[in-house]
Amino acid sequence: MKKAILFILLPTLLFAQDFAKHVNPFIGTGGHGHTFPGATVPYGMVQLSPDTRIDGSWDGCGGYHYSDNLIYGFSHTHLNGTGVSDYGDIMLMPTMGEPSFDNKVYSSTFSHANEKAFAGFYSVKLDKHNIDVRLTTSTRVGFHEYTFNKDGQANIILDLNHRDKLLFGEVRIVNPTTIEILRRSEAWARDQYVYARIEFNVPLKVNLVKEVNKENTKLEGIYKGTELALSFSKQVKKGEKILVKVSLSPTSYEGAKLNSSEIKHWDFEKVKKEAETLWNKELSKIEVTSDDKDKLAIFYTALYHTMMQPNIAQDLDGKYRGRDNQIHRAEGFDYYTVFSLWDTFRGAHPLYTLIDKKRTSDYINTFIKQYEQGGRLPVWELASNETDCMIGYHSVSVIADAMAKGITGFDYEKAFEASKASAMRDVLGLEAYKKNGFISMDDEHESVSKTLEYAYDDWCIAQMAQIIKNGNEVAHFSKRSENWRNTFDWETGFMRPKKNGGWDKPFDPREVNNNFTEGNSWQYSFFVPQNIFGMIEAYGGPEKFEAKLDEMFNSESKTTGREQVDVTGLIGQYAHGNEPSHHMAYLYNYVGKPEKAKEKVHYILNNFYKNTPDGLIGNEDCGQMSAWYVLSAMGIYNVSPGNIEPSWSTTEPYFENIKVNFENKTSKIITKNMDLSSFGLEIIKRELFALPEKITPVPIIQSESKAFKDKLLISMLDKYENEKYFKYLIFYKIEGQKEFNLYLTPFEIDKTTKIYAYKTDMGMRMTISDTISATFFKKPNNYTINIKSKYNPQYHAGGPEGLLDGILGTENWRKGDWQGYQSQDFEAVVDLQEIKSITEISTRFLQDQRSWILMPTKVEYYISEDNVNFTYFGLVNNTLDPKIEENTILNFTANETNNKKARYVKVIAKNFGKLPEWHQGFGGDAFIFIDEITIK
Structure with missing residues (x-):
């Protein structure tokens, strides 16, 4: 009530x-x-x-x-x-x-x-x-x-x-x-x-x-x-x-x-x-009073940190350097830089809409100019450069939130045009996202996080379209905003990565890996701010959703997989030191448990912010860490920035007396017993905005592996979320066939095959999912491999057979097609199963020196008939400069004109060793990344 x-x-x-x-x-x-x-x-x-x-x-x-x-x-x-x-x-x-x-x-x-x-x-x-x-x-x-x-x-x-x-x-x-x-x-x-x-x-x-x-x-x-x-x-x-x-x-x-x-x-x-x-x-825009000097220091330092950026980036006469590296003059607005939007769209920019509407308008005018001069909205802009750091196109969140809250001073139509242009690009997984309704590991790294964040951004664009009364675009982007359902696994209750049409296995929701952005599945499985009640339903309703939140906060505070320095401030699997978790405590409000929201929020306020040099539990991230504190201390947080019916999710304020002074020369006082849901918002009467209907999720094409030797069983068995009966029909075809067939039972393939599939809803809506595809490769040989070294479990390429499967990785090693070895040489023996004449041995390696991945210094090849006595076949020295920054793939190939017979081939690749002084990771251990061993 x-x-x-x-x-x-x-x-x-x-x-x-x-x-x-x-x-x-x-x-x-x-x-x-x-x-x-x-x-x-x-x-x-x-x-x-x-x-x-x-x-x-x-x-x-x-x-x-x-x-x-x-x-x-x-x-x-x-x-x-x-x-x-x-x-x-x-x-x-x-x-x-x-x-x-x-x-x-x-x-x-x-x-x-x-x-x-x-x-x-x-x-x-x-x-x-x-x-x-x-x-x-x-x-x-x-x-x-x-x-x-x-x-x-x-x-x-x-x-x-x-x-x-x-x-x-x-x-x-x-x-x-x-x-x-x-x-x-x-x-x-x-x-x-x-x-x-x-x-x-x-x-x-x-x-x-x-x-x-x-x-x-x-x-x-x-x-x-x-x-x-x-x-x-x-x-x-x-x-x-x-x-x-x-x-x-x-x-x-x-x-x-x-x-x-x-x-x-x-x-x-x-x-x-x-x-x-x-x-x-x-x-003075926010006045709080307290007898606790530490609390005052923490609050006002947090507010101070939110005001250290974005930074004015124009001269006194309005001249600035644009995204085209040309000099322009700002007319009617101030031009800014330093937009850490993946972080700040969550809390800092909603705070600015409350106490700094004029600058919010200036920021958006800056975005629009960067779109006009550089062809797209900023992602993480710095000094007129696009760093392309982090994911999403969260400028659209800032724009939509300002429009939803009635902030003026910028061209709504131009802002929508720029936002749509960002969403319709074919980079960073967007091409696959638009085509299939989700991003697979095969398409792009950080696939789960990108799918979820693109879906939220698309909802923001739909909100804009509603405001400017563009009905066609409302429908288009509303449908896209439901793509989160294509990454939700109803059986495990997690947002989960997909590979080649099916769920990636094995799956550990605690694992920090390249399928997520600075986090794991726990820290992304609650990111559906555009449709919180739809997310609650997918989890099985309020009680099960509450239990899932409880499980997250009460789990062991330990992640697995890659060491991620950003993942700090753990309460169970909640990580306050990194931004994807920042809204989660407030989700208890949506299942009628505000007392749990208050408990978690006040615990964080009390324990993760201190009046000491180490008083922040994670990176400040251009004001976002502090904006969470400022808003939560006031008892408010914007869980869904951009909502056309804007409101704050609330909890009990942290201070006894809080006074907010607005730009229009009025003030409001916050008391502990007041409704804060519309605090400081200029609610504009608009037509009701219909939530998008559920999309039909894409089918799951499941198999034991992507590559096989003889035959492979393909399954498309698929239940609907928490239902125990079938609600969808699945249709599929094999490449070359003209018509789709109704899927009834698993089937086998015995050659390299590409399969297409879609689902239709059996209910009244009769909606059809996006059509997805999966390709399964019959291995080019029956070789086996015995790897003497130990690969990093993050970089396994599907296991040992991944080095012989004929599937070649790309320069984007984060997609999972490369095996990685750190602090050691690579050594393996390939069994050809019979004695053969060998004329060429070749191995593919990748270099991305910024990620500590360097070419081996040399690769040695040996051959044997008995796997005991090996003779020299060839040596290939590295010729690539380790300082080159571009991701580069090289084949280390040794040839022999005279026939040499062998059954076993030994490959030894020598690790670069310790990173040199010129490298930013000086003193660390280099990786070897290997993909495919080819023997002719």
């Missing part, structure tokens, strides 16, 4: 309260939070922070880790809690004495006892030369204050090769107090442009230059190259300060000069105060 609504509308006053004082920027800088402690303002272009990590390591993605005691410098761009490393642009480091460009020399130790961080401010003492550093910032300008505590030569090192790869650097000396910089770099963003203007408050002279691969130029005071560093110096007395302002621009030197006008003076304290004022303005 809904409780009485208590909405108190109040005019929003100018707040004198200091909310910024509660922010602790060190939260998340330890553990696996990946945050940074430096100075920034809300949604600012500059994130000025110390870098203690330069190797791109997992826990160094934000440039800083609390466990470190060495600072390499202070750079002006940082990512907040991501799982991939980038940024760290325009790094400055003050030193004393003789300058050096060796970062082991110019770096300095520091102590946390001499380190402070507040909203918009950071300070530290560098031990090596007794230099005090203070940092603050405006939106586009970073402000440094260096105090040199002894006499001598002071240096400011500018190292453009800091962290990621420098594609091209340029430094122009304008005058002794001003320099201009261009840095083009490659990391996660493959071609990032940063222009900068550095201004010193006193003249400095260039006293050392490192310039590699420099361009020939006769212009004095201009330095260029792919390695570039300069030192600027002056003599200082004890206690003397040098002030530095660094303005950034994504477009040009002129843009950086224009942006430098944000700070026209040298008053550090004034800039620091202005940054604090900006933070108080934003943080």
Whole structure:
């Protein structure tokens, strides 16, 4: 029963309260939070922070880790809690004495006892030369204050090769107090442009230059190259300060000069105060009160983390670098970057629709421009680059949610056009998804997760179509949104991967593998936000669904399969440290058990967020981890962003008093006994939106294997969800036949065969499923194999016979057709079953060095008639550069012109060994990936 609504509308006053004082920027800088402690303002272009990590390591993605005691410098761009490393642009480091460009020399130790961080401010003492550093910032300008505590030569090192790869650097000396910089770099963003203007408050002279691969130029005071560093110096007395302002621009030197006008003076304290004022303005949008200072610190730091990105990416005159790498001007909106949409569509963007409608509109206008300039909506956009990181096309969730909540300021029709264009592409499994209604392991890796997330995104597009009254598209995308049913196995009660038309075996719902995105089946089997009641029905009704949730939360907190660093914060198989689990506690509300939702939500609030450096249970992920805390502390969460009848799923608020101040100058107070389902939502009267009818799920074509020697039994026995009687008819045909036949009983095949099948509903609807196909291969020989090495169970290619089945893997090894061996050589003996003349032996290997998969250094072949005494047949050395980033397949082939007779063939492939220093996994063990052994 809904409780009485208590909405108190109040005019929003100018707040004198200091909310910024509660922010602790060190939260998340330890553990696996990946945050940074430096100075920034809300949604600012500059994130000025110390870098203690330069190797791109997992826990160094934000440039800083609390466990470190060495600072390499202070750079002006940082990512907040991501799982991939980038940024760290325009790094400055003050030193004393003789300058050096060796970062082991110019770096300095520091102590946390001499380190402070507040909203918009950071300070530290560098031990090596007794230099005090203070940092603050405006939106586009970073402000440094260096105090040199002894006499001598002071240096400011500018190292453009800091962290990621420098594609091209340029430094122009304008005058002794001003320099201009261009840095083009490659990391996660493959071609990032940063222009900068550095201004010193006193003249400095260039006293050392490192310039590699420099361009020939006769212009004095201009330095260029792919390695570039300069030192600027002056003599200082004890206690003397040098002030530095660094303005950034994504477009040009002129843009950086224009942006430098944000700070026209040298008053550090004034800039620091202005940054604090900006933070108080934003943080005052949600007021909470508590006697517990830790709870206040956790809440306001969480709110602070949600406001560190997306980042403004245009100059003061509106110019920005578009997805086409051309310069454009934003008209009527602000252009942003850093969209971690796989994470943030779940909680952060719904929070923005509540307290930041104008920026939500700006984000969507940014999406539309990226579609117009780059041909598609962003997936994970960074610095005008599409990283293609993570899955789905979740821009459409942000757009649909804004439209559903009545947010204006962008073109609804153009937004729908862009969304539809993203959904109709033929990449990343979408071609198979559109054709078959699901993605198979044969089609694409992470097949289950992609099927589920595409289905949700399609529902979002259907919601948009309903709003703009496009009935045909409503029907089309509503049907697609039900494709989750094609991955749901009613018998096991899990979303499950398919291979070659049937369920993949063996199946362990706890296993983290390449069929899921950063998780396992437990963590994806509840992702149907577009049709929660349909999902509950599929599980057998409310009681069985509740029992399934209970089982998840009460299972052993241990996963199997691949070690996945993202899967943290386990409560049973619920993983709060990664985003796919974030809505699950609220699902208890949908089966009438709000007390269980409250229990789980409050347990997470109490135990997984702390006022300590390791106070986040997982990656911050650009505000999503913190957005969950902010919303849940308010007692609300948006389980289904994009719903045309928007509402919040609710629980008991975490604070006694919560006041939300909106952009329209009104406020609402949350009390513990109020109905929050429509809190802060501008509900617009619309026609009722009919839920899509259930689709007819595709049939299951099951067999023992994909390849066989003599004969193979094919079964299509299929029950309907929890029914014990047959509700569907299955029709099939073998390639070459003209007509489909009614399936009645299992049948055998004895040659390579492609089978097509579909189902029809026997009820009144008479709906027909998508037609699927499966291909079964008769092996080209009767050879057997004895593998002496031990393959990783994640990469088994169907077992030992997978190396002799004639089925060749592709460059996308994640689809499961390759065998993987780590920390060992590969050795196997093939039995030809009889003595034969051998003229050629060949083995296929794959290299994907970014995934630690490298070619063997060499492959040796031996032959024998008795499997005891082997003689040499041939040796093939690797010729592929291990640094090549493109996935590459090579055949290691040995030939013999003279007939050599043997029954047994031994293959030995030598592992690359430890990963070298140039590799991001330096010191780790390389994999060998092998697919097929061919003997002629």
